[in-house]
Amino acid sequence: MNTSKLTLAVLGPGGVGGLIAALLARAEHRVICLAGDRTADVLRRDGLRVDSEQYGAFTAAVEADTRLREPVDAVFVTVKQTALDEALDRVPADVLGAAVVVPLLNGVDHLAVLRRRLPSAQIVAGTIRVEATRTAPGRIAHTSPFTQLELGAPVVEFAEVLRQAGLDVSVRDNESAVLWDKLAFLAPFALLTTRHRADVGTVRSGHRAELLAVLDEVAAVARAGGAPVTAEGLLSLFDRIPETMKSSMQRDAEAGLPLELDAIGGAVLRAGAAHGFATPATARLVAEVAQSTGRVA
Ligand SMILES: NC(=O)c1ccc[n+]([C@@H]2O[C@H](COP(=O)([O-])OP(=O)(O)OC[C@H]3O[C@@H](n4cnc5c(N)ncnc54)[C@H](OP(=O)(O)O)[C@@H]3O)[C@@H](O)[C@H]2O)c1
Structure with missing residues (x-):
């Protein structure tokens, strides 16, 4: 992975996904948000607007699409569990290939779903401690003074990219x-x-x-x-x-x-x-x- 400028996709640019997408785009990575038609249109036109206690208020330009059409370095999966199955239709396994996939959903059972649906990808367990709310399509209110990610695999270089974008990241080797x-x-x-x-x-x-x-x-x-x-x-x-x-x-x-x-x-x-x-x-x-x-x- 050439970490100086990554191409990343974010499936479900809501509270969590919108914040991460905006931070990565602000750090000059290429970010493709995957969403439904309406949200994708808003993001293409207006970008992501973040109001954050931790990072201040800023707008980040992102790309947006309704499905993944090219390989990327990594994908954050940030839909709710109730939407996961349907949302994954936007990420064809043959297009994605061997990318790193980091789901930040709460719970434990989504890892098996992702490994079944995206068999060639490197699925890296993750959790996020944050309070972030999608107040409208493309608008994120980040109300916690912290954004803590924990990753369950030794993806050291990738973690460093996320840190440089402003996230507080720790890495452990026990995903469970x-x-x-x-x-x-x-x-x-x-x-x-x-x-x-x-x-x-x-x-x-x-x-x-x-x-x-x-x-x-x-x-x-x-x-x-x-x-x-x-x-x-x-x-x-x-x-x-x-x-x-x-x-x-x-x-x-x-x-x-x-x-x-x-x-x-x-x-x-x-x-x-x-x-x-x-x-x-x-x-x-x-x-x-x-x-x-x-x-x-
Ligand atoms: N928010 C937090 O502070 C927080 C903290 C820790 C963990 N989490 C966990 O993080 C996960 C995401 O939560 P969230 O609060 O960020 O949820 P959210 O704000 O509701 O965002 C979910 C996003 O998924 C999109 N979506 C829904 N169905 C989709 C589909 N079929 N295809 C593509 N996109 C779709 C929604 O699109 P639209 O915008 O078009 O509706 C929305 O942008 C959950 O598992 C939650 O438990 C959340």
């Missing part, structure tokens, strides 16, 4: 641990705040027994997945975050959007079953969220 480290906190946070339609302050004071039960279950499953987490460590994280914090699953539920319930809650239940752990508190929460939001568990 990377994904479960993130999910261990996210699953309880998303499920409890969505189920109780409450911010994290209300959850940790008003639903503490349920929080403790879910943390015990999820920590055991995440440890089996390779993440060095404990229920006590997760609880102390819960107790430290600002009390008004809401999860993105909760915001999606409030907006009537599809939920990543299967990717986030379903993944814990499947991995628990595979490792022989009982997860009754998590299973009840997943069922209740599905029922209260009219989604199928």
